[in-house]
Amino acid sequence: MEQLKTLDGDSEFPDPLEIPDLIPGCMAASKPYVAAPQFQEPLGFPRELVENWQDKAIAKMAELRSKYRSFRVFLDCCVKCGACTDKCHYFLGTGDPKNMPVARQDLLRQVYRRHFTLAGKYLPWLVGARDLTEEVLDDWYSYFHQCSQCRRCSVYCPYGIDTAEISMAGREIMDSIGKGEKYCNEVISKVHSIGNNLGLPKKALKSTLQDLEEEVLEETGVPVRFPLDEEGAEILLVAPSADYFAEPHVAGLIGYAKVFHQAGVTWTISSYALEAANFGMFIGSYENMREIALRIRKAALALGVKRLVFGECGHAWRAAYSFLNTLAGPFDFLDQRYPIPQHICEFTHDLIQAGKLKFDKSKNDHLRLTFHDSCNIARASRLGNVPGGQFEIPRAILKACCNHFYDMAPDTIKESTVCCGGGGGLLTDELIDIRKAGAQPRMRALRQVAEEHGVTHMAAMCAICKAQFSKVLPMYGFDREAILSLHQLVSNAIILEKDSQESGGNEG
Amino acid sequence: MLTVAYASLFYMATAVLVGGLAFRIWGYATTPAPLKIPTTPAPKTRGGVVLRLGREVVLFESLFKANKWIWLFGWLFHAALVVVLLRHLRYFTLPVWWWVGLIQPFGVYAGLAMVAGLVGLWARRALVSRIRYISAPSDHLMLALLVGIAVSGLMMKYVTHTDVVAVKSFVLGLLYFNWQPIPADPVLLVHLALVAALMIVFPFSKLLHAPGVFFSPTRNQIDNPRERRHLANWARELEASRS
Numbered sequence: 039m040e041q042l043k044t045l046d047g048d049s050e051f052p053d054p055l056e057i058p059d060l061i062p063g064c065m066a067a068s069k070p071y072v073a074a075p076q077f078q079e080p081l082g083f084p085r086e087l088v089e090n091w092q093d094k095a096i097a098k099m100a101e102l103r104s105k106y107r108s109f110r111v112f113l114d115c116c117v118k119c120g121a122c123t124d125k126c127h128y129f130l131g132t133g134d135p136k137n138m139p140v141a142r143q144d145l146l147r148q149v150y151r152r153h154f155t156l157a158g159k160y161l162p163w164l165v166g167a168r169d170l171t172e173e174v175l176d177d178w179y180s181y182f183h184q185c186s187q188c189r190r191c192s193v194y195c196p197y198g199i200d201t202a203e204i205s206m207a208g209r210e211i212m213d214s215i216g217k218g219e220k221y222c223n224e225v226i227s228k229v230h231s232i233g234n235n236l237g238l239p240k241k242a243l244k245s246t247l248q249d250l251e252e253e254v255l256e257e258t259g260v261p262v263r264f265p266l267d268e269e270g271a272e273i274l275l276v277a278p279s280a281d282y283f284a285e286p287h288v289a290g291l292i293g294y295a296k297v298f299h300q301a302g303v304t305w306t307i308s309s310y311a312l313e314a315a316n317f318g319m320f321i322g323s324y325e326n327m328r329e330i331a332l333r334i335r336k337a338a339l340a341l342g343v344k345r346l347v348f349g350e351c352g353h354a355w356r357a358a359y360s361f362l363n364t365l366a367g368p369f370d371f372l373d374q375r376y377p378i379p380q381h382i383c384e385f386t387h388d389l390i391q392a393g394k395l396k397f398d399k400s401k402n403d404h405l406r407l408t409f410h411d412s413c414n415i416a417r418a419s420r421l422g423n424v425p426g427g428q429f430e431i432p433r434a435i436l437k438a439c440c441n442h443f444y445d446m447a448p449d450t451i452k453e454s455t456v457c458c459g460g461g462g463g464l465l466t467d468e469l470i471d472i473r474k475a476g477a478q479p480r481m482r483a484l485r486q487v488a489e490e491h492g493v494t495h496m497a498a499m500c501a502i503c504k505a506q507f508s509k510v511l512p513m514y515g516f517d518r519e520a521i522l523s524l525h526q527l528v529s530n531a532i533i534l535e536k537d538s539q540e541s542g543g544n545e546g
Numbered sequence: 547m548l549t550v551a552y553a554s555l556f557y558m559a560t561a562v563l564v565g566g567l568a569f570r571i572w573g574y575a576t577t578p579a580p581l582k583i584p585t586t587p588a589p590k591t592r593g594g595v596v597l598r599l600g601r602e603v604v605l606f607e608s609l610f611k612a613n614k615w616i617w618l619f620g621w622l623f624h625a626a627l628v629v630v631l632l633r634h635l636r637y638f639t640l641p642v643w644w645w646v647g648l649i650q651p652f653g654v655y656a657g658l659a660m661v662a663g664l665v666g667l668w669a670r671r672a673l674v675s676r677i678r679y680i681s682a683p684s685d686h687l688m689l690a691l692l693v694g695i696a697v698s699g700l701m702m703k704y705v706t707h708t709d710v711v712a713v714k715s716f717v718l719g720l721l722y723f724n725w726q727p728i729p730a731d732p733v734l735l736v737h738l739a740l741v742a743a744l745m746i747v748f749p750f751s752k753l754l755h756a757p758g759v760f761f762s763p764t765r766n767q768i769d770n771p772r773e774r775r776h777l778a779n780w781a782r783e784l785e786a787s788r789s
Contacts, residue, residue, distance in 0.1 A: 057676075059675075060675050060676065060679060062679075103577075104577060105577070105578065105580065105778075105780055106577070106578075106579070106580065107574060107577040107578060107579040107761060107763055108579060108583065108762075108763050108764070110573065110574065110577050111574055111758050111761050111762055111763075112762075114570075114752075114754045114758055115752065115754045115755040115758030115759065115762075116752060116755070117685075117752045117755050118671075118677070118680050118681055118682075118685050118752070119609070119616050119620065119667075119677075120613070120616060120670065120671075120674065120676060120677035120680065121608075121609050121612035121613050121616055122612070123676040123677065123680065124613075124676065125612070135676065135679045135680075138676060138679070138680065140680050141679065141680055144680065155750065156750050157684070157750055157751065163683065164682070164683050164684045164687070165682055165683075165684045165751075166682035166683075166684070189585060192585045192764050193585055193608065193611065194608055194609070194611055194612035194613075195608060195612075196602065196606055196608050196609040196612075196620075196755075196759070197755055197758055197759045197762050197765070198585055198602075198608065198759075198762040198763075198764035198765040199762070199764075200583065200585065200764050203583070324580065324581075324781065325784070328781075328784065359771060359772065360581065360582045360583070360771045361581055361582070361771070363771055363772060363774075363775045363776070364580075364581060364582065364771065364775060364776050364777055364781070367775045368775050377772050378772060379772070416586070417585055417586055418583070418585075418586060419586060420586055420587065420588075420769060425586065425587035425588060425589065425590060425769060426587040428586065428587070429587075453586075453587065
């Protein structure tokens with residue numbers, strides 16, 4: 039990465055959270071491709087826009103209103119105070135007022151009011167109620183796909199209104215009338231049929247893992263294993279499928295394997311439940327999310343594992359931490375002494391605490407690091423036993439294996455973290471404009487620490503963040519390889535012992 | 547005639563307010579929250595959630611994080627409103643409770659603070675382009691209604707004095723179903739009509755934020771999804787099809 043040595047403090051860098059002027063409609067044309075009929079059907083949705091879509095959509099709203107308290111309470115109780123208006127990274131990056139969280143919600147709320155409230159039925163002009171016209175549906179399709187469901191707005195709302203819930207509901211309504219998003223629905227189809235988002239077949243996976251074993255052996259002289267479908271292993275690792283083929287994701291996977299090796303535990307990957315990601319969440323579909331989650335239960339039962347450990351992925355950890363027990367539990371057949379599921383960072387951190395991992399921190403001395411909190415880990419889950427562990431544990435791991443660590447501006451990290459710009463089902467090429475704009479606050483915060491502390495690299499623990507940053511970093515003048523996996527740094531610095539058994543059985 | 551009209555109006559308004567709110571709250575309480583969605587970091591215990599909601603309701607914690615101006619005006623208005631409402635208890639109690647007597651002098655300042663808070667909020671709604679964009683006519687009307695109530699109330703203190711003894715006997719008459727004549731003071735009549743209007747629109751408007759905040763899943767859920775399985779009834783039915 040290019041380092042600009044201007045430490046005299048004269049140079050002014052734009053505030054990451056600078057509020058733009060309103061530019062109405064400037065992102066109206068940004069919309070993802072519509073899902074083809076063959077990718078609607080396997081998810082249980084109509085193949086294409088149904089004839090009486092207005093009525094169907096209103097009926098779906100009524101259903102959601104009866105099934106989700108969040109939907110009902112959030113649509114009823116917004117007072118339009120404006121607290122959220124400057125909190126969305128897509129608004130900060132574009133200035134399009136419909137990317138203000140409250141305005142995004144209002145796209146749905148105006149129709150809800152028209153059909154489900156007294157005032158909206160008889161005095162629509164008074165409360166801003168509208169019929170569901172084609173124009174409104176177009177807005178839904180554009181702007182509910184300009185929300186990465188990062189929940190930053192929900193932190194600041196005095197009633198905790200979470201726009202993620204509204205955009206999920208909006209997408210579910212659109213799916214139910216046959217207007218789904220190509221990217222998400224294709225991915226989910228692949229999971230249902232093949233078992234992972236990328237459609238990786240078992241054979242390819244097998245050879246990738248063999249290559250990794252050889253590579254690590256060659257590099258370290260230590261036989262670190264990457265086992266696939268091994269019955270009777272203690273741990274089932276469920277990682278995002280990008281960890282098996284994308285950079286810098288693979289480097290993180292190597293890190294997990296080395297940690298398992300040092301821990302002296304047996305582990306395996308499942309070709310049936312390879313995928314940690316659960317795009318069912320992005321489209322708000324309980325049924326699809328549940329079906330994907332059940333694959334993990336089946337694999338755990340079939341392989342006879344005792345523990346579940348998840349790899350680095352933000353929304354996947356939300357789906358695992360917050361939802362897996364609900365969707366696919368109870369996991370009474372697993373070892374109850376460990377959290378179910380457990381995050382790889384919790385696993386690694388426990389070992390560090392117990393003094394079972396040794397690091398040569400100088401191996402990371404060529405890097406000056408910062409850390410990007412992924413939204414779903416920061417605001418929709420937890421790591422460890424203490425609220426806020428999701429902020430402290432990754433930093434503790436980084437500080438254990440790196441000498442140079444600097445946090446970005448406080449209002450852009452931890453619970454206030456700004457999204458990478460590619461989450462929530464937006465990681466598709468046709469949305470690159472909004473993705474780039476949405477990354478602006480994070481890129482500006484990164485620029486600040488690059489200038490002030492000479493930071494060269496940013497670690498993240500989410501497959502989507504990593505893929506998104508690889509793409510947008512160059513657009514902001516950074517090296518595309520400035521984004522690293524958290525466990526890549528563990529991998530760099532960890533001191534391996536030849537025979538993992540010697541390092542001693544069970545960790546805490 | 548006037549007395550009958552106002553008495554009926556207040557019985558009706560009270561019925562709408564109480565019935566409407568009960569209906570809403572029943573709706574919120576009986577609609578399931580099928581997934582654990584607290585905004586984290588979130589408390590791990592019931593007691594922690596009570597504290598979190600308490601800070602939210604009393605201090606407007608999240609709003610404070612979001613925007614200091616909105617917090618200042620909003621908190622000022624709500625805190626002042628509480629004092630003003632408590633001050634008005636003197637019209638409903640005989641003899642007046644001692645502490646209600648104690649806060650009487652503060653009530654007037656609270657009335658002024660209430661107006662200041664409302665004007666601040668209204669100014670932002672009109673002047674900040676982001677907030678202007680999200681405002682519907684009803685948002686302005688709601689502020690107008692509240693300002694109207696506060697100003698008409700203050701007018702009776704500072705401009706035209708009303709026969710408060712007669713007002714009190716009218717109110718107590720409503721309470722004990724023994725109607726007494728209402729003083730035909732125009733400012734009082736405006737004040738009371740606006741209050742009745744507020745009571746009536748309450749269950750049909752954004753004023754539902756008052757009960758709503760207690761039912762917000764992102765604020766009232768305990769962070770314990772790994773320890774306790776959380777399952778809605780409608781989701782339980784899906785389990786039947788599972789092997």
